[in-house]
Amino acid sequence: MRKEYLTRALTSAALALPGIAASLPAMAQMAPPEKLTVGMKWLEYQDYNSKNELMGVRAPYVYMEAPLNEHIGIEGSFLIDAIAGATPMAPTASSSSSGSGSSTDTSSSASGGGGPSRSAFTSLMSAAAQALTTEAGSTSSSSGSGSTSDVTDNRVAVDAKGTYYFDRAAVGLGFAHSRESDWQSNAGSLDLRVATPDNNRTYSFGVGFTHDAITSNADPLLDETRSTWEGMFGITQVLSQTQLIQSNITLSYGSGFFDDIYRSGDVRPGERLAGAWLTRYRHYVPAFDAAVHVDYRLFLDDWGLSAHTAELAWYQPIGDDWIVRPFLRYHSQDKVRFYDSAAAPTTGSGSYTNDPRLGSFGALAPGIAVEKRFEDGWTLELHAEYYERNANWHLTGDGSNGLEGLSAYVFIMGVRKSF
């Protein structure tokens, strides 16, 4: 019995000596990052359905984080989403009905296409208009169940955050702005973290507000907005020397325009109340010097969508410089009440969508990530993931009929340097 506590007894007696306690790292303190870190990541993904190559995105992303002084840390990032490829459109067989969306009645104005300068913007407008008004799609192959239309767009997103650190608490203020040809978003957030004196438990709080201004490349008259409020509360708890868990609940309330303007007949409610409950568990495995990460998120909203997302990852260090991480993510969601994979109802009352993103399906994503640390504070990382969505993979097997399968490759390449 005595010998079990041998190390603990010696260490606490040693720490009673002020000269010794002062030499140990102040692991207990919340503090700004120690060094300036600058990094760049290259995100690339390509979606496919059974017939076509769909959306492909190439996005360079640059970020930095740095201490300003011993109490303040700042961070910022800049992203350019270069979207290219085809977006699956509504079934064109019944396009003549036009649904109840106001955007599709303006075909006469959009069919002019082109102007003095054929910018990507104008090409996009004309291509989208063509797909909506004619039976045949545009340049990509089309079939009865769906046509595709070429889209190119650029989205630029920037964010910045400053955090002030006390001994066992930290307050952060952040801003984010993004814009693309048909969407502009501004967001602000405030978050607070407080730890108990023994540093084994941390409470976190957050509030955020986002304002979106929505226009349309297909309909120049569209001018809508959406406002979203978010609140979050979470607890992080040290369970043992090798186990850590965090659980957060986030509630969001959005009001404004939610319709997908590029889908024929798509009409959604003007409000959305949603909640997400995320739990993350970390477990150190001494035998392998590795860590197991288990994440689970439950999502519910008042549109009827509910989802379970679980991810399992194994972080395996190899030698001093390498970390290999295989992972597997599973996502299952139930459709929103107004989802129907068939074409829009002609009666046009109430909400409707055939957006597969709001349908019932399951999705599996296995992947692997590798990180190598070099001299002088350089780190290189590579991430590769295969994603597949299938209606039959829904948790209970009752996925939406007719929901198109989708597969995708996601790659992230990153490099960063600490100074």
Add this chain to the structure above:
Amino acid sequence: MISRLMILPVFGLLMAQAGCTDVQPWEKQYLAKPIMALDPDPQERKLRLHVYGTREGAFGGYGVGGGGCGCN
């Protein structure tokens, strides 16, 4: 419904076990390892969540104030 409720006792068991140990600062050498962080690479997580957001209807849980985009 049942599958959702099953999460609660599992979580509860983990939290109950927490009450028994009181980890001292000098015992946190494993918890301090970068691979044990809740978010070892927040930038990668942001990018991945962005990608999943273009394909799935669920969102959030990781923080507030990220802003929106036109990917619906």
Add this chain to the structure above:
Amino acid sequence: MPVPLRQCFAAMGCDCEVQVYAADPAVAETAAAAAQAEVRRVEAKFSRYRPDSVLSRINAAAGRTACPLDDETAGLVAYGVTCWQQSDGAFDLTSGVLRRAWDFRGGIVPSREQVAEVRALVGWDKVRWQPPDLFLPLPGMELDLGGIAKEYAADTAATACLAAGAAVCLINLGGDVRTTGPHPDGRPWRVGIRHPRQPDRRAARLQIAAGGLATSGDYERAIIRDGIRYCHILDARTGWPVAAPPSVTVIAPVCLVAGSLTTLAMLAGPTAQALLEAAGLPWLLLDEQGRRCGPLAEKDLT
């Protein structure tokens, strides 16, 4: 990029070094000097050989009066008491007087009577310790912090180094090592462990990113007579050397703990391995051929 600096010096009866990384050479010099000054301060305060040291004053009062101890000395005494409890009395702060019977430098093995005579002055249970007052009841009794002062000095020198502006430092006092962090590029420090029987050979090379590392061996001041090895690690309860393992190395968050664990492992003799396993920290045990055993054996670089 932080600049490195390495200084060697002699103190506490052994070869010492301090390695420092600091923002610029001037700060590195100041930090290294601060580390050296701290080592000499601890040496002077707890030296048996200096009549004006705190330790000498305590021992001069043995059998006469109680001595009030300052916080630092009291803390070290309390630490020594913990070691005494954890070793069931084998480690004892009053066992220094046994050196009067054991002349390791001269190579003479004492008689049973000689050891028994000196052992009458040994025993922490005889001491009246009411913090901060310490009373050694018998004249000739001595408090000896030699078994912990060197490791303690390594830790406080590291503190002093950081306080003087070093980003990272490594202190090595004759094999008792303390480092506050890895090299600035993240690489750990590499420490060589001497072969227990071949002084010029290295039996192991270990890595430490941060913390204390200490080694105890049965070879430092041993007497070999009639084929029996009498090592300098004496069991305070008997006054005689233990059958200690040839070499034990432990890594702990601080050097003081690392050093005490190696000492307690040596005192445990045949059950050293069980004690090391129970301690739960990385350890290395070498046999006479230099063969490695323990969790650090797999991490060995050689």
